[in-house]
Amino acid sequence: xxxxxxxxxxxxxxxxxxxxxxxxxxxxxxxFRDRVYNVCFRITGNPxxxxxxxxxxxxxxxxxxxxxxxxxKFSSWxxxxxxxxxxxxxxxxxxxxxxxxxxxxxPRAGGSSRAEAQDDGVEMPLASVTxxxxxxxxxxAISRLSPKLQTVIVLRYIESQSYEEVSQTLGISIGTVKxxxxxxxxxLDRELTPVLDRHYLG
Amino acid sequence: MNTPCLSLRERLLGLPDESTWGAGDRQHVExxxxxxxxxxxxxxxxxxxxxxxxxxxxxxxxxxxEAEMERMGTEHRLEGAFAELTRQRAPSLLQxxxxxxxxxxxxxxxRTLMGLHRHRAPAVLERLVDEELGEPAAQRARRFVGDLExxxxxxxxxxxxxxxxxxxxxxxxxxxxxxxxxxxxxxxxWVGLLRGEPKEYRFEVVRVHSVHELSPLARHFAxxxxxxxxxxxxxxxxxx
Ligand SMILES: [Zn+2]
Numbered sequence: 242x243x244x245x246x247x248x249x250x251x252x253x254x255x256x257x258x259x260x261x262x263x264x265x266x267x268x269x270x271x272x273f274r275d276r277v278y279n280v281c282f283r284i285t286g287n288p289x290x291x292x293x294x295x296x297x298x299x300x301x302x303x304x305x306x307x308x309x310x311x312x313x314k315f316s317s318w319x320x321x322x323x324x325x326x327x328x329x330x331x332x333x334x335x336x337x338x339x340x341x342x343x344x345x346x347x348p349r350a351g352g353s354s355r356a357e358a359q360d361d362g363v364e365m366p367l368a369s370v371t372x373x374x375x376x377x378x379x380x381x382a383i384s385r386l387s388p389k390l391q392t393v394i395v396l397r398y399i400e401s402q403s404y405e406e407v408s409q410t411l412g413i414s415i416g417t418v419k420x421x422x423x424x425x426x427x428x429l430d431r432e433l434t435p436v437l438d439r440h441y442l443g
Numbered sequence: 444m445n446t447p448c449l450s451l452r453e454r455l456l457g458l459p460d461e462s463t464w465g466a467g468d469r470q471h472v473e474x475x476x477x478x479x480x481x482x483x484x485x486x487x488x489x490x491x492x493x494x495x496x497x498x499x500x501x502x503x504x505x506x507x508x509e510a511e512m513e514r515m516g517t518e519h520r521l522e523g524a525f526a527e528l529t530r531q532r533a534p535s536l537l538q539x540x541x542x543x544x545x546x547x548x549x550x551x552x553x554r555t556l557m558g559l560h561r562h563r564a565p566a567v568l569e570r571l572v573d574e575e576l577g578e579p580a581a582q583r584a585r586r587f588v589g590d591l592e593x594x595x596x597x598x599x600x601x602x603x604x605x606x607x608x609x610x611x612x613x614x615x616x617x618x619x620x621x622x623x624x625x626x627x628x629x630x631x632x633w634v635g636l637l638r639g640e641p642k643e644y645r646f647e648v649v650r651v652h653s654v655h656e657l658s659p660l661a662r663h664f665a666x667x668x669x670x671x672x673x674x675x676x677x678x679x680x681x682x683x
Contacts, residue, residue: 260511260516278500296507379491398492419453426485431509433488
């Protein structure tokens with residue numbers, strides 16, 4: 242693929258063997274580490290799982306790089322490995338994390354304690370959401386989406402991929418990308434509208 | 444939600460900003476309040492996601508990836524070492540012991556195994572397979588009937604039949620009680636098999652004056668079990 246900026250570096254890696262993180266492998270790592278980590282972090286939703294998923298991604302990447310045939314953009318391939326590693330890891334540790342969230346979180350069933358307090362007219366210190374809290378709420382809303390919807394949201398808005406790039410990364414049609422993104426927005430809307438209203442309207 | 448609205452929303456989400464919308468899209472959004480609200484909320488949500496801070500990969504990652512590559516290097520070296528091992532031929536003694544029964548010192552087990560007679564598939568197998576493929580249902584039915592247990596006629600029934608025989612004309616005295624008996628026995632056996640009850644049969648004697656009065660099922664059983672006598676008799680009747 243002519244327009245792929247990673248071709249030369251990938252060919253250098255393919256001509257050597259992955260013995261240690263030096264030379265072209267180090268360069269490839271430096272080029273992709275933040276992108277891989279961000280995707281892993283936004284899909285798994287926590288730094289510890291993101292680290293595990295990133296390690297797994299680079300492990301697979303370096304082990305299989307000799308099999309890459311340039312039929313898609315190299316970055317799409319890297320993103321795909323990162324997405325799959327994150328989803329796998331999230332599945333493996335979801336029960337453990339859900340259990341700990343149940344302890345830390347406000348109760349979800351029957352409305353949140355914050356909303357109930359507002360209804361009662363009690364003055365709440367968190368009535369308007371701060372920037373950090375908003376980020377947490379947005380991340381939490383992303384984490385509650387199904388893996389398929391989560392992935393399109395992360396690739397589209399965190400990694401700024403076009404429909405075509407998302408389609409290539411996930412190996413699905415552009416029509417499927419469109420409909421998944423619209424469905425993801427419907428779901429985010431339900432989760433985020435109250436939070437965003439509090440944040441922007443005070 | 445109607446399809447034009449849905450497809451418009453899906454398409455506009457993929458465009459960078461409003462300046463790239465077409466005139467038709469703009470017109471739809473101006474007229475359709477639902478789409479306008481939906482797209483506004485979608486843009487706010489998208490912006491909230493976009494503005495999440497980008498994290499730098501933690502320092503710990505590089506150490507982990509280095510350790511991973513160290514492992515890969517070891518695997519690679521091991522693979523190389525295994526690949527360089529020369530393949531050894533099996534010693535000729537092994538070959539002689541296992542494969543050559545004619546050898547004077549071949550093992551008794553090898554001689555026995557090699558000496559086992561190999562059977563050819565019997566010629567009839569080909570025809571059976573052919574029939575099975577041609578008429579699987581008929582073959583299954585034939586096998587099933589062959590497996591049915593043949594039971595003895597109870598004495599009481601025989602006694603009753605004799606009484607009937609004494610009253611009926613010669614042809615009926617012979618032919619129809621057999622038919623009725625056989626049909627009833629087969630029916631009872633059939634019901635018993637379906638229920639899976641062990642060895643306890645119930646009989647019902649149905650007196651008929653003609654084969655035609657039997658139910659189709661009983662008639663077919665009777666014909667089958669009479670060895671064709673009833674069928675022949677029926678065709679004779681029909682020919683008259
Ligand atoms: Zn509309």
